[in-house]
Amino acid sequence: MRRYKWVIVLLAVALLAALVVVMRRNGGSAVEVTADSARRRDVFRSTVTASGEIVATRYADIGSNVMGRIVSLRVAEGDRVKAGQVLAVIDPVQARAVVTAAEALVGALQSEAQATDDQVRGAEAERAAARARLREAELALTRAKSLHDEALAPRADLDTAQAAYDAARAQARAAEAAVERATKSSAAASGRIAQARAQAAGSRDVLSKTQITAPIDGVVSRLQVREGEMVVIGIQNQPGTTLMTVSDLSVIDAEVKVAEADVLRLQLGQAATVVLEAIPGRQFAGKVVEIGASALPVVGTVAAAREFRVVVRLDAPDPALRPGMTCDAEILTSERRNVITVPLQAVVLRPAGAGAGAEGRTDEQAGVFLVEQERARFTPVTTGIIGGLEIEVSGLPDGARVVSGPYQALRDLADGARLKIRN
Secondary structure, eight states, X not given: OHHHHHHHHHHHHHHHHHHHHHHHHHTSSOEXXXXXXXXXXXXXXXXXXXXXEEEEEEEEEEOOSSOEEEEEEOOOTTOEEOTTOEEEEEOOHHHHHHHHHHHHHHHHHXXXXXXXXXHHHHHHHHHHHHHHHHHHHHHHHHHHHHHHHTTSSOHHHHHHHHHHHHHHHHHHHHHHHHHHHHHHHHHHHHHHHHHHHXXXXXXXXXXXXXXXXXXXXXXXXXXXXXXXXXXOOOBTTBOOOOOEEEEEEEEEEEEEEEEHHHHXXXXXXXXXXXXXXXXXXXXXXXXXXXXXXXXXXXXXXXXXXXXXXXXXXXXXXXXXXXXXXXXXXXXXXXXXXXXXXXXXXXXXXXXXXXXXXXXXXXOEEEEEEEEETTEEEEEEOEEEEEETTEXXXXXXXXXXXXXXXXXXXXXXXXXXXXXXXXX
């Protein structure tokens, strides 16, 4: 009886050993995965998608350089205008009064300048007379000295001639000073006239700015005021009133926000396709004309991915397009022909030069897991451009079956593991 028990134990051990060998040969339990086929594509494109809005290439937000009430509003939203056309009029009464006062001041100063010019001419005439008297006194003094030296005239006559000469010379100096004073007064009057004329010119400029004119040809795309409203000008950090926006709709842009992960793939001149919700079923061709050099400001305090401003210029804009319409843009970044593609998530990274699951290695290589006889075989590949949910690879034959998911299974999948393909 005891011998039968030992036989049973030995048989159980042998059966267990056989079971372990079989499990090792089978590689353990199968990993449930999904599979897809590598496909050859005649044309494979890599694109960047972004959303934004339609904007006019040229537009002008029109404000006012003067403060006052709008007494005349001559356009409505949607009106076409020409450069220089009067769009609105600010109350000009005070500005016109300032111009009148400035012009009157110029006239008064001109009359004052005329008087100073007359004074200059009078002072110059008096200077000429004083010089003539000085010359006469100088000659009389010379004669008196000659007669006195010859003892033909008394000393008193010489003293009288000397005194007359000194007086004439003082009068000549006074006349010179009077001319200098009159000349300076005339120059000062000319300066006051120039100042008054400058003030008058400034006043006329302010008066002219009570008429708000269009800076460019275009359409009034936004009208933000009504007749009778007050208009204020900007002061320091306080913005002034924006009356309206005039947009040139002959050239239209799509201004979109591109994620930072995609912006480095963009270049000027790349082709793009723009679609609008307002015009379903229609696509507008364009090209990239501007790429932001810095990220757009983050709105709010919540951390968010950075975005960059990118401008796509439409080749043939529709007259129905209006600034502010939302749009989606698809920008073509790369194009390849006759390439093999696999699902993007099928490409995984494994340590280079070692089987999957090797530890302590820092170098990694990209590859896919091929499905061969219900087992996974890691095969290195060279990746190319990404298009949508697929990626270009080289090193695989057309139609090769690759493990495409799920992510959790791919992350831990080992080379040689048994696979259970899920439909």
